[in-house]
Amino acid sequence: MDLHSGSPYWSIKNPMLQQVSALDKDLTTETLIIGAGITGALVAHELCSTGMNCVVVDKRSIAGGSTSASTAQLQYEIDVPLHQLVKKMDEKKAVAAYKASLKSINDLKKVLKQTRVDGEFQQIPTLLLASNRKGLRELKEEYTIRKKNKLPVEFLDAATLKGQYNIDRHGALWNNTSAQIDCYKTTIGLFNHHQKENQLKLFPYTEIVAYSKSDKGFTVQTSKGFKITCKYMVIAAGFEAGKFLPEKVMNLISTYALASEPLTVKSLWPERCLIWETKQPYYYMRTTSDNRIMMGGEDIPFKNAKLRDAQLPKKIKILEKKFKGLFPDIPMVTDFSWCGTFSSTSDGLPYIGEYKDRKNVFFALGYGGNGITFSMIAAQLIRNKIFGNRDNREQVFGFER
Numbered sequence: 514m515d516l517h518s519g520s521p522y523w524s525i526k527n528p529m530l531q532q533v534s535a536l537d538k539d540l541t542t543e544t545l546i547i548g549a550g551i552t553g554a555l556v557a558h559e560l561c562s563t564g565m566n567c568v569v570v571d572k573r574s575i576a577g578g579s580t581s582a583s584t585a586q587l588q589y590e591i592d593v594p595l596h597q598l599v600k601k602m603d604e605k606k607a608v609a610a611y612k613a614s615l616k617s618i619n620d621l622k623k624v625l626k627q628t629r630v631d632g633e634f635q636q637i638p639t640l641l642l643a644s645n646r647k648g649l650r651e652l653k654e655e656y657t658i659r660k661k662n663k664l665p666v667e668f669l670d671a672a673t674l675k676g677q678y679n680i681d682r683h684g685a686l687w688n689n690t691s692a693q694i695d696c697y698k699t700t701i702g703l704f705n706h707h708q709k710e711n712q713l714k715l716f717p718y719t720e721i722v723a724y725s726k727s728d729k730g731f732t733v734q735t736s737k738g739f740k741i742t743c744k745y746m747v748i749a750a751g752f753e754a755g756k757f758l759p760e761k762v763m764n765l766i767s768t769y770a771l772a773s774e775p776l777t778v779k780s781l782w783p784e785r786c787l788i789w790e791t792k793q794p795y796y797y798m799r800t801t802s803d804n805r806i807m808m809g810g811e812d813i814p815f816k817n818a819k820l821r822d823a824q825l826p827k828k829i830k831i832l833e834k835k836f837k838g839l840f841p842d843i844p845m846v847t848d849f850s851w852c853g854t855f856s857s858t859s860d861g862l863p864y865i866g867e868y869k870d871r872k873n874v875f876f877a878l879g880y881g882g883n884g885i886t887f888s889m890i891a892a893q894l895i896r897n898k899i900f901g902n903r904d905n906r907e908q909v910f911g912f913e914r
C-alpha cells in the first residue's frame with residue numbers, strides 16, 4: 514500500500530538521511546523497532562537514552578511513510594471531542610487521555626531541546642471554529658467540560674473572532690498550548706543524533722515479513738531472507754501495523770493536503786495560529802517557517818490508493834475554496850499538493866503496549882489525525898514497560914482499556 518502520493522512538501526524541503534542502506538546480513542540486537550517514522554524515532558530516542566542497544570528497520574526510506582505527509586500540528590485535542598469521548602468511556606479516563614496529550618507537546622519540546630535537534634518546534638495557539646450553529650452548540654458543551662476539568666481553553670464569541678482575527682464564524686475555542694513542527698526533519702534529526710551518540714543502527718528498504726519466539730526472545734525475518742534476533746520488538750509500523758496484530762483495531766482514512774507558495778508575513782492571519790473547525794470532514798491549517806500556508810482535510814474512508822489519488826485535484830479545489838471562504842483577502846496559491854492515509858479508532862485513541870499474552874512485543878500505534886502526540890506517549894510508555902516502571906497511561910491507551 515502507498516501511504517501517500519503527490520508531492521509532500523517536507524520531503525522536497527529536507528534532505529534524506531545519508532549513508533544508510535538495506536540490511537545485508539543477519540544481526541542480533543536488544544530491541545528491534547519496526548518503522549522509521551516519527552513514532553520509531555521517538556521510541557528509539559527513549560530507549561537509546563537509557564543505553565539500550567537498538568536497531569530500526571523500515572521497508573521504505575527513513576521517514577518515508579505517513580511522517581513525510583503530515584501537516585504536523587500538535588494539539589492536545591483528540592479527534593473525538595471530550596464531550597463526546599465521555600459518552601464512550603469513563604470521564605476520568607477520557608480526561609486523562611486529554612491531559613496526557615497536553616503533556617506530550619511539552620515533552621516533545623524537551624526531547625528536541627535535550628538532543629539539540631532542530632525540528633522547527635514552534636509553540637502557537639489553536640483556534641477551533643464553529644462551522645455553523647450546531648458547531649457553536651458543540652463548542653459550548655466542549656468548553657464547559659474542558660473548563661470543569663481544568664484543561665486550557667477560552668471561548669471567543671463572534672464579535673471577538675471578527676475583531677481579533679477578521680474571521681466570520683459564530684464562535685471559537687482558543688488555547689495557547691499547541692505547537693507545530695517539521696515532522697520529517699524531527700524524525701531524521703533524532704535518528705541522526707542517536708546514530709552518532711548511541712550507535713543506533715538504521716536499515717531502510719528492509720521489510721519484516723515474519724517473526725517467531727525463540728529461546729532468547731524473537732527471531733525476525735526480512736523479505737530478503739536475513740534474520741534479526743532480539744529480546745524486545747517494537748511495532749511502530751504506522752497504518753500497516755495491522756499485519757502484526759491478530760485483531761482489527763483501526764479504520765483507514767484518506768486525507769488531502771496542500772502547501773501554498775510563500776506569502777508575505779503581513780498577509781498571514783494574526784498569531785499564525787493553528788485553525789480547524791467543528792464540521793466533518795473538517796479542514797485544518799497552519800503556516801510554515803518559510804511563510805507558506807499548509808492546509809489539509811476533506812477526509813474520506815480509504816478504499817485503495819488508486820481511488821484516493823484520483824480524488825486529489827478535486828479535493829485540493831475544495832480546500833482552496835474553503836480557504837477563500839474563510840480568508841477572502843489572503844491570496845493563497847497552491848504550490849504542492851498530496852494525499853495520505855491515516856487511521857482512526859472507534860474512540861479516537863491510539864493502541865499502545867503489549868497485546869494480550871504477546872509478551873515483549875510492544876505496539877506503538879499513534880493513530881488518529883493528531884497521531885504525533887500519541888507517538889510521544891507511546892515512546893515513554895514502552896520505555897516504562899520495558900524497565901518495569903508503572904505508567905497509568907496504560908489503562909487509557911492499552912489494548913485492555
Ligand SMILES: Cc1cc2nc3c(=O)[nH]c(=O)nc-3n(C[C@H](O)[C@H](O)[C@H](O)COP(=O)(O)OP(=O)(O)OC[C@H]3O[C@@H](n4cnc5c(N)ncnc54)[C@H](O)[C@@H]3O)c2cc1C
Binds near residue numbers: 578720879
Ligand atoms: C496528510 C496528513 C496530515 C496529518 N496531519 C497531522 C497533524 O497535523 N498532526 C498530527 O499529530 N498528526 C497528523 N497526521 C498523522 C501523523 O502524520 C501520523 O500519526 C504519524 O506520521 C505516524 O507516524 P508513524 O511513525 O507511526 O507512521 P509512519 O510515518 O507511517 O511510519 C511507519 C513506518 O513503518 C514502515 N513499515 C510498515 N510495515 C513495515 C514492515 N513490515 N517492515 C518494515 N517497515 C514497515 C513504513 O514503511 C513506515 O515508514 C497526518 C497524517 C497525514 C497523512
